[in-house]
Amino acid sequence: MEMPQPNSEILLKKAKVAAALRAVLPHDAVIDDPSETRAYECDALTAYRCPPMIAVLPSTTQQVSDVLKICHREGVPVVPRGSGTSLAGGALPTADCVILGVAKMSQVLETDYENRLIRVQSGRTNLSVSGAVEEEDFFYAPDPSSQLACAIAGNIAMNSGGAHCLKYGVTTNNLLGVTMVMMDGEIVEIGGGHLDSSGLDILGIICGSEGQLGVVTEATLRILPKPEGARPVMIAFDSNEVAGACVADIIKAGVLPVAIEFMDRPIIEICENFAKAGYPDCEALLIVEVEGSEAEIQDQLDRICRIAQKHNPVELRQSQSDTESAAIWLGRKSAFGAVGQVADYMCLDGTIPVSALPEVLRRIKELSEHYGLRVGNVFHAGDGNMHPLIMFDANKKGDLELCEAMGADVLRLCVEVGGCLTGEHGVGIEKRDLMENQYGAGDLEIQMAVKDVFDPGWLLNPAKVFPLSVSETRRA
Amino acid sequence: MSATIFPQDETALSAAILDAAGPLQILGGGTRSIGRILEGQKLSTAQLKGIVLYEPAALTLVAKTGTSIANIETELAAENQKLAFEPMDHRTLLGTQGTPTLGGVMAANVSGPRRIQVGAARDFALGVSFVDGSGQILKNGGRVMKNVTGYDLVKLMAGSWGTLGVLSEVALKVLPVSETQATLKIYVSSWAQAVACMSAALGTPFDVSGAATIQDTDGGLGVIIRVEGFEASIRYRIKELKTGLAKFGETEEVLNPWLEVRDLPSWASLDTVWKVSVRPTDALSVIATMQDLQKDVGFKCQLDWGGGLLWLGLDAKQLGDFPVGLQLHKVLQGAVGQLGGHATLMKSSILSGQDIPHFQPLSRMVEIVSQTLRSKFDPRGILNPGRMN
Numbered sequence: 001m002e003m004p005q006p007n008s009e010i011l012l013k014k015a016k017v018a019a020a021l022r023a024v025l026p027h028d029a030v031i032d033d034p035s036e037t038r039a040y041e042c043d044a045l046t047a048y049r050c051p052p053m054i055a056v057l058p059s060t061t062q063q064v065s066d067v068l069k070i071c072h073r074e075g076v077p078v079v080p081r082g083s084g085t086s087l088a089g090g091a092l093p094t095a096d097c098v099i100l101g102v103a104k105m106s107q108v109l110e111t112d113y114e115n116r117l118i119r120v121q122s123g124r125t126n127l128s129v130s131g132a133v134e135e136e137d138f139f140y141a142p143d144p145s146s147q148l149a150c151a152i153a154g155n156i157a158m159n160s161g162g163a164h165c166l167k168y169g170v171t172t173n174n175l176l177g178v179t180m181v182m183m184d185g186e187i188v189e190i191g192g193g194h195l196d197s198s199g200l201d202i203l204g205i206i207c208g209s210e211g212q213l214g215v216v217t218e219a220t221l222r223i224l225p226k227p228e229g230a231r232p233v234m235i236a237f238d239s240n241e242v243a244g245a246c247v248a249d250i251i252k253a254g255v256l257p258v259a260i261e262f263m264d265r266p267i268i269e270i271c272e273n274f275a276k277a278g279y280p281d282c283e284a285l286l287i288v289e290v291e292g293s294e295a296e297i298q299d300q301l302d303r304i305c306r307i308a309q310k311h312n313p314v315e316l317r318q319s320q321s322d323t324e325s326a327a328i329w330l331g332r333k334s335a336f337g338a339v340g341q342v343a344d345y346m347c348l349d350g351t352i353p354v355s356a357l358p359e360v361l362r363r364i365k366e367l368s369e370h371y372g373l374r375v376g377n378v379f380h381a382g383d384g385n386m387h388p389l390i391m392f393d394a395n396k397k398g399d400l401e402l403c404e405a406m407g408a409d410v411l412r413l414c415v416e417v418g419g420c421l422t423g424e425h426g427v428g429i430e431k432r433d434l435m436e437n438q439y440g441a442g443d444l445e446i447q448m449a450v451k452d453v454f455d456p457g458w459l460l461n462p463a464k465v466f467p468l469s470v471s472e473t474r475r476a
Numbered sequence: 477m478s479a480t481i482f483p484q485d486e487t488a489l490s491a492a493i494l495d496a497a498g499p500l501q502i503l504g505g506g507t508r509s510i511g512r513i514l515e516g517q518k519l520s521t522a523q524l525k526g527i528v529l530y531e532p533a534a535l536t537l538v539a540k541t542g543t544s545i546a547n548i549e550t551e552l553a554a555e556n557q558k559l560a561f562e563p564m565d566h567r568t569l570l571g572t573q574g575t576p577t578l579g580g581v582m583a584a585n586v587s588g589p590r591r592i593q594v595g596a597a598r599d600f601a602l603g604v605s606f607v608d609g610s611g612q613i614l615k616n617g618g619r620v621m622k623n624v625t626g627y628d629l630v631k632l633m634a635g636s637w638g639t640l641g642v643l644s645e646v647a648l649k650v651l652p653v654s655e656t657q658a659t660l661k662i663y664v665s666s667w668a669q670a671v672a673c674m675s676a677a678l679g680t681p682f683d684v685s686g687a688a689t690i691q692d693t694d695g696g697l698g699v700i701i702r703v704e705g706f707e708a709s710i711r712y713r714i715k716e717l718k719t720g721l722a723k724f725g726e727t728e729e730v731l732n733p734w735l736e737v738r739d740l741p742s743w744a745s746l747d748t749v750w751k752v753s754v755r756p757t758d759a760l761s762v763i764a765t766m767q768d769l770q771k772d773v774g775f776k777c778q779l780d781w782g783g784g785l786l787w788l789g790l791d792a793k794q795l796g797d798f799p800v801g802l803q804l805h806k807v808l809q810g811a812v813g814q815l816g817g818h819a820t821l822m823k824s825s826i827l828s829g830q831d832i833p834h835f836q837p838l839s840r841m842v843e844i845v846s847q848t849l850r851s852k853f854d855p856r857g858i859l860n861p862g863r864m865n
Contacts, residue, residue: 114675115756115784137681159624170622172631173599188841189816193755195784196585196596197635198818198836199864200846204598204631208624225681248533254556254652292683296709351620354534383621384534423622431625438625442612447627449852453845465626 001048001089001404001429004463004475006096010076014053017074017098021056024066029104031055040081040099044146045089045430047400052079052093059104061179061187061217068215069185071098077459078183080211082154083125085146087347088428090158090210094463100215102153108132109218115193117176119220122153126160129221138223141168144424145336156216159208161424166382167258167291168224170424172207179218180206183455192220205450210426211461213454227291230258233301234328235308236282236315240264243284244357246311247381250288251354255303260382261287261332264361267339267376267389268331274338277331280315286381287332335378336389343374343391346403350414351385351423363413364388371406373399385423386414412437427465435467444470480518486605486613486644492519493642493858494611502638502860504541504580507565507572510822511637511834511863521579524644527551529619536602536619538647541579548578552650560651561597562588562734568741569749570823579643585635588738589686589702592678592781598634600649606633606641609854619647632849638860640853654704658714659686659732662699663725667763667777671756673699673724674782680720682713688737689779699724700733737780746776746789748801748824750808754817756783765811769804770794798826809836833865 018032031037032054041049053076058064071078081091081101093099102123110119113136120129126147129140143162144150150160156178161170168174177191191203206213237243247260263271263285272279279285286308290300301318308316319325331338339345352360361377368375374391388410392403411421411431415438421431435444448466451458451474458474480503483489493500499516506520524542531537532555539548545563552558563586565576580586582604587596594600603617616629633640664670670689677684677699686702701721703713718727736742743749752762759779766775766788773796776789788808795801805827812819818836821827828834838846846864850857 112755113679114672116678117755138679159628161622165622169595169599172628173595182841186841188845189839190842192816193758194753194817195591195781196587196598196753198753198820199838199842200640200849201585201598201631201635202842202845204628204634207631208628225679227683228681251535251652252533252555254655256652292709293712295712296706299706299708351622353531353536353620355531380622385622418618419620420618420623420625422625423620424624426624427626435626438618439615443614443616444626446608446612446614446853447616447629450627450629450632450849453848453852 002468003050003094003429004468006094010096011053013074017070017076018054020070021054021067024070025056025058025063029057029059040093040101043084043086043089043091045087045092045428048089048092048429050093050095052097052099053095055099055101057101057104061181064100064181064215064217065185065187067100068181068183071459072184075457075459077462079461080153080157080215082123082151082157083149085150086154086158086426086428088422088426088430090426090428090464092429102151102217105217112193113138116223117193117220118223119218120152122156122216122219123151126150126152126155133223137226139226140221140223141174142171152219152221153216156207156219157209157211158424158426161385163259163261163380166260166380167256172204174222175203175207175219176222177220178203178206178216180214180216182214183457183460210428210465212451212465213460228293229297230289230291231297231301231319231325232287232289232328233304233319234317235286235288235313236280237284237311238282238314240284240361241358242311243286246286246308247354249307250304251382253303253307255300257288257290257304257382259287259289260380262379262381263332263335264377266374267335267378270342270376271331271335271338274341275331275334277327279331282314287328332378339376339389339391344394345389345391346407348388348390348407348410349385349423349425350411350419350421352414352417352419354381354384356417356419357381360386360413360417364410367406367409371402373403373406384419408434429464432465433467448474478517480520482520482523484523486607489524489642489644490607490611490613493607493609496858499858499861502642504577504583505544505574507567507570507574507576508580508584509570509572510584510820512829512865514862519642521642521644522577528645532557535650536647537650538619538645539578540645541577541582541643543578545576545578545581556653557650558653559600559648560590560594561600562590562738563597564588564738568739568744571744578646582634582643582646583636583638589688589734589780592687592784593683593685598631601630601634601646602649603647604630604633604643605645606643608641609856609859614641617647621649637863639850639863641859655706656710657702657704657732658710659730660701660714660717660721660727661730662701662721662727664697664699665725667697668760669724670697670699670779671759671783673721675756677701677717677721678782680717682717686734686737687782690737691777700730700737702734740778740787743776743787743789747792748790748795748827749822750788750819751822752786752788752812752817752819753784754786754812754815756781758815758817759783759786761815762786762812765808769807792825795824795826801827802832805832809833812836835865837865
């Protein structure tokens with residue numbers, strides 16, 4: 001993956017820029033010692049690393065504004081960073097950039113149960129938003145698997161999803177308003193406690209813009225009352241096709257589970273070896289979770305089991321207790337860790353029409369054989385969001401490149417069957433150079449024109465999302 | 477003015493925009509006469525018709541924007557599915573003719589009572605094709621449920637009233653029809669009690685899919701709370717809600733009133749109507765402002781979305797003459813603006829068409845960003861110019 005050459009004129013200004021930043025921030029909020037800036041050299045896409053020129057950790061919206069004014073004046077690129085959990089390299093620095101981390105901005109500013117909303121600083125972690133409203137039995141619905149660590153700022157930048165978005169939607173469906181600082185330091189309020197926009201839906205375009213339009217410092221989020229309870233059923237099948245057909249029948253029957261997770265044989269085996277969750281020997285496994293009162297849960301699970309029985313499952317296990325629920329989820333929730341124990345891996349998140357599932361799994365298997373790399377698939381089956389985990393050996397020369405080539409083929413396949421490159425991780429640098437597979441030149445041009453409106457100098461997170469060759473003239 | 481142009485396909489739509497010599501007035505079915513409508517060559521998407529793809533098991537439907545909502549709903553009903561955001565039909569309220577289309581619903585981001593639970597029209601749009609002001613055919617998003625590939629122009633196009641481009645095709649997420657619904661009515665003594673009652677209902681785990689307050693003909697206030705799902709579950713939730721909400725007033729189960737809540741048929745004869753969106757508990761402040769302004773003559777009010785959506789209506793006598801009406805409009809938008817929300821003039825015999833902000837004026841920075849965005853999408857400024865002020 002290529003990154004632009006650092007601008008030597010900016011590197012020469014390092015001391016001047018650091019001094020200007022120290023004048024507006026507390027002393028310990030400016031990091032410019034190379035031994036310390038290394039802490040910000042990568043996010044969760046660890047294959048790519050580059051320490052930034054300077055990292056800053058402001059505590060207030062005004063401080064963010066002051067930082068951006070300085071960088072704007074000096075022409076220094078800024079890479080915003082939440083908690084650094086991006087799997088797409090969204091927070092990967094360049095050597096000539098200032099990393100603007102919002103980690104110190106984690107306060108709850110307002111909780112309003114009557115209106116079912118919370119306002120937080122954007123560095124607050126996803127799970128601690130739910131934690132802040134738990135005492136009143138409320139929660140924040142989007143639940144990316146990194147939710148213990150990931151920040152709301154990053155969730156907004158990537159429009160993050162999670163396992164439960166079949167029912168509750170993704171970040172953009174749960175975001176009511178933001179305070180954002182534009183690259184020139186101007187502070188702007190968009191949305192708030194009300195629904196919908198009177199003018200153009202600016203909030204809708206900010207969510208998912210990968211930190212390229214502004215730095216979100218505060219967010220108003222929708223919170224929901226917790227369901228009375230939730231329980232899963234585990235259904236095992238002897239083919240991916242049959243499991244796919246069962247998912248289709250469940251959805252068509254009008255039951256809307258909160259989650260439908262799909263695992264294929266390689267993943268089932270790796271997870272079972274790792275977590276000993278008691279998964280059966282089978283080709284495909286579904287975990288379907290429903291919510292409600294005890295009686296409602298039972299009613300819905302009965303409906304799902306009746307549908308599943310028609311597809312001759314190898315095994316069908318209805319959870320009868322919290323302990324059994326935990327056992328069913330154990331393997332799935334440890335999937336990434338389990339794969340990490342046996343190999344290095346790359347996790348993709350291309351999304352496909354649910355109907356294309358059997359074909360896509362078959363062709364991923366063919367690609368796996370062609371490249372000689374193992375692949376396991378976990379999958380949010382209700383919404384078509386795949387997670388192929390391609391396993392490789394980082395210590396073996398050429399293996400990473402081989403893995404990336406195979407990953408690109410898998411994503412092209414997702415687009416070919418009517419899907420998209422990324423369902424919830426974002427483009428970042430990882431899928432940047434594949435964008436032309438999904439969009440025509442004009443489609444990319446109009447997106448870049450949107451960035452021109454917010455950040456005419458292309459200083460915010462400039463080398464992401466768009467293929468370098470396509471954004472080159474703007475980044476100059 | 478020459479006759480309305482009806483392009484038969486995307487290419488013809490592109491050519492019509494490219495060839496336009498002056499401003500274009502963009503129409504779908506022409507049923508939503510909201511905002512300032514300037515004279516201009518009429519361009520209608522009504523002939524861009526047809527469902528392109530429908531996969532019930534994937535909860536996905538793709539259609540050209542001239543396809544009627546009625547046609548889409550019929551196709552969906554055959555598979556026991558629906559447009560969950562429950563788009564309002566504006567014809568009765570606004571006294572318009574024509575056929576509501578998918579394009580119109582998306583361009584105006586039209587939702588109904590279920591918006592409070594499942595989201596707005598914009599939340600159900602998965603992808604769009606459109607023609608920008610230079611005649612380019614563009615696309616964004618796709619047909620899958622989750623998609624973060626590049627910027628989300630789908631949201632930007634939804635609710636842009638044709639000022640950024642003319643929508644030609646939209647991919648939608650659809651949902652299963654619930655087996656049944658039930659509605660509980662609670663007779664409350666004041667607007668404050670009404671808002672508190674709706675908040676309480678929406679704060680329960682019983683998945684409330686509608687929370688509105690209507691004025692009965694005798695002047696009494698009735699909060700209505702809807703739940704949907706399988707019969708056994710509905711019975712359980714209604715029982716729990718009845719117990720929990722009894723402290724707000726007498727409760728009874730009523731026949732399905734939600735079409736009236738959505739389309740306001742009993743408001744058809746009113747002269748002037750505003751639609752206001754605020755934080756739900758701020759509805760009380762808006763009502764207080766109106767009570768103060770209209771203390772001698774009164775006004776009509778309906779709450780939806782738990783109080784977050786207010787409909788305010790006046791007959792011609794209650795509005796008064798133009799200077800009085802204009803003053804009222806300004807004070808209302810000013811008060812709502814202070815609350816961070818927005819008030820839109822939906823119709824008025826003496827205010828509509830005048831050079832006044834029909835939509836809520838935006839903050840300085842948001843206005844600059846909006847205008848600059850429009851100049852990128854429509855450099856000649858020919859697409860519905862001035863429609864959103």
